[in-house]
Amino acid sequence: MKITMSEGAGGNATAKLISGLFLKYFNSPYLHEMEDAALLPDLGKIAFTTDSFVVRPLIFKGGDIGRLAVSGTVNDLLTRGAEPKYLTAAFVLEEGLEIGILEKIVASLQKTAMEAGVEVVAGDTKVMEGSGGLIINTAGVGSVACGASLGARAIEAGDCIILSGRLGEHHAAIVSERMGIDSEITSDAAPLNKMVGTLLENGIPVHAMRDVTRGGLATILNEMAEVSGKEFLIEEEKLPVSEEVRSFAGILGLDPLYMGNEGKMAFFLARDRADDALELIRKSPYGEYAAAIGTVGDAATGGVILHTAIGGRRRLGPLYGEGLPRIC
């Protein structure tokens, strides 16, 4: 059996590889929680996470692999209620990479780190054969306030599900670049510190968050439904999608529910504060198009149900097959 692109798409095949191989050997309970960052209580309560970035092209409309590398790791720390503090940045350069391009990416990485209030404190550089490509890994640590234990296990029946903005923009931007399509769609890659910070500072009872990346909203909701053992009810007509992405997806036969973002967060929070939360998110950077998209049901079935725009109900599964593996 050999690895195919499907194992990298963030959907069903990725999940199978993780549970069938990695989790078979790595027996840490922190890892088995299946969250985006580990909470480590014995080291003064820190959160710890990692992500490698292999996106092609390296620079695209609205961002680049450097901005992505900070945003992805910062957003993963935020999902556990941590304040992102320090990053490592490890570069694997392919022979033939233009140093001018590398410099642009490093500058962008540092600019995004400053925006996110994190400091790059350690690094590594390796070179391998190839054709001018670049892979970046960032790992991050953040500090967690006492008492916080955000995660899918804390999701409660009745919770409101809020999505912080419009679906599919990063995915559509990368597909456009790859296919040479002249499109106005820009990537949404961004660190969401201020958005998350404003909710926590205002005492909004957030139970869980997850950034919407590979595999899209449908996939991350399925992962969270499985871990929480709850059923999520999503209203299709409330899902925010721009006109541009809508028509782009239509032409190419893509489904915005399975298209990745890099600057969108799904929040699960107590229903009685949902209106306050929505207002705070909409006023924060990158939150203009936030919407309440559904609720957590009572049924302990652990799935995702979509109420369609024409009144139907269907079970929404995780991504199957390839998707677009190298969007991040």
Place this chain on the structure above:
Amino acid sequence: MKITMSEGAGGNATAKLISGLFLKYFNSPYLHEMEDAALLPDLGKIAFTTDSFVVRPLIFKGGDIGRLAVSGTVNDLLTRGAEPKYLTAAFVLEEGLEIGILEKIVASLQKTAMEAGVEVVAGDTKVMEGSGGLIINTAGVGSVACGASLGARAIEAGDCIILSGRLGEHHAAIVSERMGIDSEITSDAAPLNKMVGTLLENGIPVHAMRDVTRGGLATILNEMAEVSGKEFLIEEEKLPVSEEVRSFAGILGLDPLYMGNEGKMAFFLARDRADDALELIRKSPYGEYAAAIGTVGDAATGGVILHTAIGGRRRLGPLYGEGLPRIC
């Protein structure tokens, strides 16, 4: 200007890329210390580091990329006096990688983590085009006892320099595999927790340590001499090198001083406890062939001087040119 293999060899070209490009943008004082791990005092005093591993072949005599990925990051944490605690492991799989090979490597990584007493708490999996290769990044955090601040800046004139074992074994093992040479030389990749732990527990006044990796002993000594502003005097005839590596290097025109190891530490410590330290290292795992190889001089020239076996003195520079970039 394009990246070449030289930038990955860990020598002069790597240093130039780091100081000329990365340090130009990343302005953290922790990064500018040029140590193998950052000490972060505000998060309950933790050490934080990262390394990517791109070695070919993936499995070699004495180890594999998984064992290397744990050993390298654990040893980097140890150099700052930290107790390694948690690792992240991020896998970039190339399409076509045999899942059986991946499983062997994951099993070895976990086995080495258990040997080193660290827990893999977070991970990531990506897939890219390629020819069945694999890149692993590990980041690590460790806890630092109050008061410890090991590093090249703490090196003092008069310090004894101890090398924990024989030079060049990992490098020679990888070259053998690549060239299809039938050799008995095995990689020394190993986590050195017990060796370092026994010195610190016994109150040996260690001022600095550095694991001997890319670029070999000569290169890491040059880096430390520059940071410390001290001159190191190395006795060539005291350098431990096995008969096998000696003849291997001779035949291929390699210099053991520039050949990388993955399980050797150079210690700088107070001279009056050097004999005790040597005895403790020799009794600890992987320390059998430890030797006192030199001293720190008074001259504030920041260089490395080799006293040769035939009575000469010469300045020992860092690695220039290619070396063998993909040994780790």
